[in-house]
Amino acid sequence: MPELPEVETVARGLSRAMAGRIIEQVTLNRPDLRFPFPQGFAQRLAGAKIARMRRRAKYLLADLEPGGILLMHLGMSGRFDIKAAGPAKASVPADRQGATGAPHDPHRHVVFHMDDGSEIAYRDPRRFGFMDLADSEHEADHPRLRGLGVEPLGNALNESYLSNAFRGKQTSLKAVLLDQRIIAGLGNIYVCEALFRAGLSPRLKAGAVARNSTRARKAMAGLVTAIRDVLNEAIAAGGSSLRDYAGADGTLGTFQHGFEVYDRTGKRCLRPGCPGIIKRIVQNNRSSFFCPKCQH
């Protein structure tokens, strides 16, 4: 359930651990995650060098040399555990590791064995994550990447883009902001937080905020700012650590302490002087948290 700030944090952690190194071997402990691994997945990765690790929306992309892209999505509960190279590893034969007391972890689905002796393991209890391979030259045509909207931290997200995207839509602001075809990378937490900062109700119809009035334009500009601010602050804090999420190096993000509405049902609104109580409603089968007093 990592959203953009968490995926960005993981990408940076994985970059430190994997970029410039060669994958010696890949162990697959099951044939699928959410989807089956592509044909020859492990074989095609073995021997490849990871030139660069980056993020697109909530996807992790590893550029391989001599070619190809390893595409990974963390789903709801995916995370990476990095085990640095160390002398202890070599001294314990593989067939004795069980006897040394290391508990078997049924959720370590994929292990990347790097040429420096380190191991990067992918854990995902709920298995909503997935991995795939893409062609370097046709990245934008990959079924998972094709159709993704703009990056919320890029210049493409601005008032006029959002106005065009929202115009005429009968759907709620909440649903439209979660739509990855419009803005790619926002999830439930940061949409709730951004709407709070912008003072906009999640129940507003998107089309109503895209009208050509001074008030609507001001709301739209405020929303763009709120989205950028909340994401940037979350990235700076290393993401939000809830339940299953941790950064790739095992460190925990701290932005969950900065939530103003998410998971704060029944608590006081944090806006100074506001007597509002945070409310939870369900929209499109997802929880929305907001302050009825200051979000209109």
Place this chain on the structure above:
DNA sequence: AGTCGAGCCTGCTGGC
């Protein structure tokens, strides 16, 4: 075409 609900999985929490 746009919108909504169900489903994929496992694990944790809160209420009885």
Place this chain on the structure above:
DNA sequence: TGCCAGCAGGCTCGAC
């Protein structure tokens, strides 16, 4: 204490 319903950061598919 124990059990079970409800809920979880995402995404896709099918039905209207």
